[in-house]
Amino acid sequence: xxxxxxxxxxxxxxxxxxxxxxxxxxxxxxxxxxxxxxxxxxxxxxxxxxxxxxxxxxxxxxxxxxxxxxxxxxxxxxxxxxxxxxxxxxxxxxxxxxxxxxxxxxxxxxxxxxxxxxxxxxxxxxxxxxxxxxxxxxxxxxxxxxxxxxxxxxxxxxxxxxxxxxxxxxxxxxxxxxxxxxxxxxxxxxxxxxxxxxxxxxxxxxxxxxxxxxxxxxxxxxxxxxxxxxxxxxxxxxxxxxxxxxxxxxxxxxxxxxxxxxxxxxxxxxxxxxxxxxxxxxxxxxxxxxxxxxxxxxxxxxxxxxxxxxxxxxxxxxxxxxxxx
Ligand SMILES: COc1ccc(CN)cc1O
Numbered sequence: 001x002x003x004x005x006x007x008x009x010x011x012x013x014x015x016x017x018x019x020x021x022x023x024x025x026x027x028x029x030x031x032x033x034x035x036x037x038x039x040x041x042x043x044x045x046x047x048x049x050x051x052x053x054x055x056x057x058x059x060x061x062x063x064x065x066x067x068x069x070x071x072x073x074x075x076x077x078x079x080x081x082x083x084x085x086x087x088x089x090x091x092x093x094x095x096x097x098x099x100x101x102x103x104x105x106x107x108x109x110x111x112x113x114x115x116x117x118x119x120x121x122x123x124x125x126x127x128x129x130x131x132x133x134x135x136x137x138x139x140x141x142x143x144x145x146x147x148x149x150x151x152x153x154x155x156x157x158x159x160x161x162x163x164x165x166x167x168x169x170x171x172x173x174x175x176x177x178x179x180x181x182x183x184x185x186x187x188x189x190x191x192x193x194x195x196x197x198x199x200x201x202x203x204x205x206x207x208x209x210x211x212x213x214x215x216x217x218x219x220x221x222x223x224x225x226x227x228x229x230x231x232x233x234x235x236x237x238x239x240x241x242x243x244x245x246x247x248x249x250x251x252x253x254x255x256x257x258x259x260x261x262x263x264x265x266x267x268x269x270x271x272x273x274x275x276x277x278x279x280x281x282x283x284x285x286x287x288x289x290x291x292x293x294x295x296x297x298x299x300x301x302x303x304x305x306x307x308x309x310x311x312x313x314x315x316x317x318x319x320x321x322x323x324x325x
Pocket of ligand 1: 215
């Protein structure tokens with residue numbers, strides 16, 4: 001089988017939500033290549049936390065996995081926890097007849113407040129799934145044996161709907177050729193080595209070990225690369241109050257170039273002029289921020305929305321394919 005589902009941007013492209021049928025109920029989920037749990041707001045989630053969200057009702061067709069629990073926390077200190085059911089999940093026409101659906105019995109404030117978001121669909125490696133006592137597979141791992149090709153592609157866009165495709169590569173969605181790089185799976189992420197970064201034809205240094213993460217909004221780069229980039233924007237400062245680098249909204253924000261697999265790819269400066277940093281709209285928050293405290297580089301949506309990316313498990317060695325849109 002194969003299929004395609006729309007990836008609809010939230011305000012400022014903060015995250016992208018896709019309609020998914022869970023036990024016959026449509027929920028809008030954040031597809032996250034940086035985690036491996038499929039969890040949903042549910043009728044088991046306290047009303048004080050679930051108001052405004054679509055909820056999964058396991059009573060309809062879910063089969064309880066007795067004694068199974070899950071508990072996840074994310075890099076931004078948000079998180080959720082709950083119990084587990086097996087149910088039918090359909091994404092863009094691709095059907096998992098019995099997928100582990102993790103029903104939330106508790107969610108953190110950030111999730112409670114984002115009422116467009118009805119849960120997450122993890123697309124990292126199942127080795128980091130949090131279900132106990134027995135780890136469960138991601139939707140992709142559940143269906144991959146039934147897909148025409150064991151891969152999915154990600155085509156996020158700036159300010160408009162993109163797509164996640166499962167089982168095939170749509171050559172109309174990218175320009176030029178796809179450049180493949182090997183993936184390191186030991187941390188459970190789609191992790192690879194990126195190369196040199198430049199802006200205004202000046203070297204910013206090497207990016208190095210990085211993950212492709214659809215569930216993270218911004219780009220979190222090595223501190224040296226980040227400071228070298230903002231040195232080229234007059235008035236840019238690293239503001240503790242704002243929580244990162246900000247600059248005058250009318251500044252000239254240079255394109256960011258990164259080499260992957262020997263090919264250069266460009267993130268337009270306008271994507272890095274990300275959002276107003278305050279109510280005055282005078283200072284704007286950067287789409288590139290330092291990876292301090294994370295331990296590796298995260299290439300999130302600001303990067304991905306300039307790219308067409310193939311998440312490929314067609315061979316025993318997973319790989320990532322990158323092309324310009
Ligand atoms: C609070 O919202 C989120 C927190 C963490 C992730 C996963 N990186 C996705 C989200 O939508």
